[in-house]
Amino acid sequence: MRSPSPLLLAVFAGLLALLGAVPAARAVVPAPSAAPSTNGAASVPLASRSLPSPMNATNTCASCHATLTDTKLRTPAKEYAHSAHRDDRIGCVGCHHGDPRDPTVGAHAKSMGFEPHPTHVEVPQICGGCHSDAAFIRRLNGRLPVGQAALFTLSLHGKLTAAGDGVAPDCSTCHGKHDIQPPSSPLSPVNRTNVAKLCSGCHADKQKMAGYDIRTDQFEKWKKSVHGQAFAAGNPNAPTCTSCHGAHASTPPDAASVAHACGRCHETEMQLFEQSPHSQGFRRRGLAACVACHSNHDVARASAIMVGTGPDATCMKCHNNDEKPRRVADEISNLLRGARERAADARAAVARATTAGLRVSGAPYSLDQVATAETKVRSVVHTLDPARVQAVVSDIESAADETQRLVQSAERNRRLERRGYYAALGLGALLLLALSLKAMDLDRRRRQGGS
Amino acid sequence: MTAPDLPSKPGGWLAERLGWASIASRLGGYSMSRRGFAFYLGGITLFLLVVQVASGILLTLYYQPDAAYAHGSVERIVGEVAYGDLVHAVHSWTADLFVASLFLHLFTVMIRRSFRSPHELSWLTGVALLALGVGQAFTGAVLPWSERAYTHARIGSELARYVPLVGGWLHRFMRGGEDVTSSTLAHAFGFHVAVLPAAVALVLSGHLFLLTRRPVQRPPQPNAESIPLYPDFFVRQGVALTGAMVIVLTLAIFVDRPLGPVADPRVSSAPDAQPPWYFLPVHAIVRAAPKELLGIEGPRFLVGAACVMGLAFVALPFLDRRGSRVTAWAAWVLLVTLLLLSLRALS
Numbered sequence: 001m002r003s004p005s006p007l008l009l010a011v012f013a014g015l016l017a018l019l020g021a022v023p024a025a026r027a028v029v030p031a032p033s034a035a036p037s038t039n040g041a042a043s044v045p046l047a048s049r050s051l052p053s054p055m056n057a058t059n060t061c062a063s064c065h066a067t068l069t070d071t072k073l074r075t076p077a078k079e080y081a082h083s084a085h086r087d088d089r090i091g092c093v094g095c096h097h098g099d100p101r102d103p104t105v106g107a108h109a110k111s112m113g114f115e116p117h118p119t120h121v122e123v124p125q126i127c128g129g130c131h132s133d134a135a136f137i138r139r140l141n142g143r144l145p146v147g148q149a150a151l152f153t154l155s156l157h158g159k160l161t162a163a164g165d166g167v168a169p170d171c172s173t174c175h176g177k178h179d180i181q182p183p184s185s186p187l188s189p190v191n192r193t194n195v196a197k198l199c200s201g202c203h204a205d206k207q208k209m210a211g212y213d214i215r216t217d218q219f220e221k222w223k224k225s226v227h228g229q230a231f232a233a234g235n236p237n238a239p240t241c242t243s244c245h246g247a248h249a250s251t252p253p254d255a256a257s258v259a260h261a262c263g264r265c266h267e268t269e270m271q272l273f274e275q276s277p278h279s280q281g282f283r284r285r286g287l288a289a290c291v292a293c294h295s296n297h298d299v300a301r302a303s304a305i306m307v308g309t310g311p312d313a314t315c316m317k318c319h320n321n322d323e324k325p326r327r328v329a330d331e332i333s334n335l336l337r338g339a340r341e342r343a344a345d346a347r348a349a350v351a352r353a354t355t356a357g358l359r360v361s362g363a364p365y366s367l368d369q370v371a372t373a374e375t376k377v378r379s380v381v382h383t384l385d386p387a388r389v390q391a392v393v394s395d396i397e398s399a400a401d402e403t404q405r406l407v408q409s410a411e412r413n414r415r416l417e418r419r420g421y422y423a424a425l426g427l428g429a430l431l432l433l434a435l436s437l438k439a440m441d442l443d444r445r446r447r448q449g450g451s
Numbered sequence: 452m453t454a455p456d457l458p459s460k461p462g463g464w465l466a467e468r469l470g471w472a473s474i475a476s477r478l479g480g481y482s483m484s485r486r487g488f489a490f491y492l493g494g495i496t497l498f499l500l501v502v503q504v505a506s507g508i509l510l511t512l513y514y515q516p517d518a519a520y521a522h523g524s525v526e527r528i529v530g531e532v533a534y535g536d537l538v539h540a541v542h543s544w545t546a547d548l549f550v551a552s553l554f555l556h557l558f559t560v561m562i563r564r565s566f567r568s569p570h571e572l573s574w575l576t577g578v579a580l581l582a583l584g585v586g587q588a589f590t591g592a593v594l595p596w597s598e599r600a601y602t603h604a605r606i607g608s609e610l611a612r613y614v615p616l617v618g619g620w621l622h623r624f625m626r627g628g629e630d631v632t633s634s635t636l637a638h639a640f641g642f643h644v645a646v647l648p649a650a651v652a653l654v655l656s657g658h659l660f661l662l663t664r665r666p667v668q669r670p671p672q673p674n675a676e677s678i679p680l681y682p683d684f685f686v687r688q689g690v691a692l693t694g695a696m697v698i699v700l701t702l703a704i705f706v707d708r709p710l711g712p713v714a715d716p717r718v719s720s721a722p723d724a725q726p727p728w729y730f731l732p733v734h735a736i737v738r739a740a741p742k743e744l745l746g747i748e749g750p751r752f753l754v755g756a757a758c759v760m761g762l763a764f765v766a767l768p769f770l771d772r773r774g775s776r777v778t779a780w781a782a783w784v785l786l787v788t789l790l791l792l793s794l795r796a797l798s
Contacts, residue, residue, distance in 0.1 A: 354530075357529060357530050357536065357707075358530045358531070359526055359527055359529075359530030359531040360531070361531055410531075413533065417533065417534055417536075417537070418704075420534075421537055421700070421703075421704045422704070424700060425697065425700045425701065425704060428693060428696050428697045428700055429697055431693050432690065432693040432694055432697055435686055435689045435690045435693055436690050438686050439683070439686045439687050439689075439690050442682060442683045442686055443683075446678065446683065
């Protein structure tokens with residue numbers, strides 16, 4: 001029997017060494033860079049601590065606190081067990097420090113950096129310690145962003161918090177403390193479905209907002225707005241607070257920037273508005289684009305009534321006494337009204353035909369064209385250029401006329417067919433009569449012949 | 452100057468070339484009994500079948516036998532295709548009238564006791580045609596894949612479960628599987644346009660061949676008046692067929708049969724949902740049956756009893772060879788019973 005070659009033995013030994021190193025590599029946890037204390041305990045690889053625990057192998061804080069009778073001390077441990085941070089690479093020490101190897105009250109030693117109640121100013125630093133460390137975050141969750149702490153310092157919330165403002169939020173105000181859930185979870189206060197309620201918790205509270213000179217009716221107005229109603233109806237694209245104001249870098253949009261907030265979704269309208277005479281005029285007068293006509297939190301469903309010289313027309317808020325703008329408003333309003341009536345007539349014609357059991361070939365397509373042009377005219381109206389509006393209105397009118405033509409043709413064919421049916425029935429009845437007379441005649445002749 | 456071969460009557464030119472005079476004199480040699488409307492039901496049934504085949508062929512030009520498209524294609528036939536609404540309505544009405552006239556034709560034969568020797572085979576092929584006709588109507592009712600079509604398919608096939616011995620098989624066979632699904636539609640289409648029409652053509656050929664071999668021309672009552680086959684009987688049959696055509700056209704043009712919404716297997720049908728009308732008597736029996744009879748599941752017992760009666764009905768010419776008056780009375784009792792059961796199922 002041949003003995004194994006020394007090279008093979010060396011490779012085998014190398015592989016064994018590599019396998020042994022893998023668990024050790026997995027257990028490395030970074031020392032939170034911005035943590036108030038950088039003592040040795042926090043940088044000890046957590047997986048190497050072999051203290052027994054019913055919850056997990058390394059977190060004696062949670063296992064001990066879960067058994068305490070004082071609710072205030074027991075609840076954090078219970079909440080932690082269901083939170084997004086429940087991971088032995090984070091543990092309680094990730095935020096509070098201390099020594100989780102010590103199963104006694106000695107784990108709370110100040111010398112180990114234990115911090116039971118991080119302050120308002122410290123919280124963003126603690127969270128940012130891990131969440132700004134790309135290498136650490138990528139190992140836990142490749143999809144998590146890492147710039148939140150930096151963005152927060154840019155926001156008005158962040159600036160106020162750093163300045164020691166007691167009301168302004170820190171991370172835990174919005175995300176929760178021990179029971180933190182990922183934002184994708186419906187249980188998270190920052191989940192899309194909960195965020196308006198979360199913001200209104202402070203911004204609709206008159207007492208909390210008393211020192212800041214800002215309104216508290218935004219939430220109520222938003223709920224009644226077209227955005228809020230679409231949101232309540234479950235539209236996944238309907239905007240909530242953070243859609244316009246941002247999340248971590250939230251800053252109130254001013255007159256110069258509001259069009260960009262709206263333009264994130266209403267991009268075409270924003271571009272066409274930039275081409276309108278209003279764009280320059282608003283800028284000169286410091287008027288907020290979009291908001292001047294549509295309002296902000298209580299933005300209503302846009303309709304053709306807004307354009308024109310009628311009592312509900314938005315144009316008249318500024319141009320009541322200006323002759324040229326009044327003429328343009330009237331012109332565009334008349335174009336829109338005409339297009340609306342033609343489109344409504346075309347839809348009514350198709351509905352009438354459908355009720356009569358007709359399926360008009362091509363009508364669904366031409367009605368789609370009407371709807372597409374209607375969407376387009378709602379955008380083009382922001383140019384305030386009657387010629388451009390007229391061009392799209394012509395598209396609506398020709399598609400509506402085509403629909404009417406198709407319906408009328410189908411109805412005419414159906415009428416002709418029905419006439420053919422009546423004629424066939426009449427001929428059938430005549431044939432029946434003729435044959436009956438013939439049969440009676442044959443009967444009569446046979447009887448005469450027989451008698 | 453006149454052309455020597457110009458016909459004296461319109462149509463004479465053609466008659467001369469066909470040698471119609473000799474055909475007419477041969478046909479005139481046969482004599483038929485001069486009867487009331489009931490006597491012409493066989494001809495009407497055949498006429499309705501011809502209309503069914505013609506309109507059915509037209510419908511297959513546009514119908515799409517796929518659960519995803521079937522309902523839409525019928526909507527298109529009715530709403531968009533030229534004359535499609537008439538063709539669809541005629542096909543739909545003649546389907547019901549065909550089954551009804553098959554039943555009436557059979558009852559007429561039973562009441563008149565025309566099944567007697569030597570017409571046993573005519574009776575047997577006639578009963579087979581009734582079964583095939585009901586099969587045609589049932590498979591056809593599934594094809595529009597509307598809510599009503601779905602309900603008919605589900606309840607109609609549910610009743611088949613109670614047939615003794617073959618119930619389970621028949622139930623699965625009618626559904627093309629365990630449940631009413633898109634397979635049921637594909638199955639029904641194949642049977643409706645290929646299998647059953649082929650079987651009908653075969654059995655009908657036999658039925659008509661037997662009629663020419665042993666025509667029912669012997670008046671049952673000695674004092675009954677007889678008439679020549681041509682022209683008297685032909686003209687009278689013509690009156691019956693034209694009458695049937697006028698009735699079908701009137702129903703098709705003036706009585707609307709809405710297609711209804713598309714079938715949705717997720718929606719359970721209403722508790723008062725009905726099977727097709729020709730299954731109503733069985734539906735009534737199943738609904739009224741007690742839970743158990745003589746140790747057997749109630750509906751199974753009653754449907755089994757009805758099946759035994761059905762077998763006796765098939766074997767009628769052999770059970771009643773001479774055609775007793777009791778059979779005529781039994782036919783009336785059976786007809787009234789079926790009507791009463793149908794009414795009960797509807798209430």
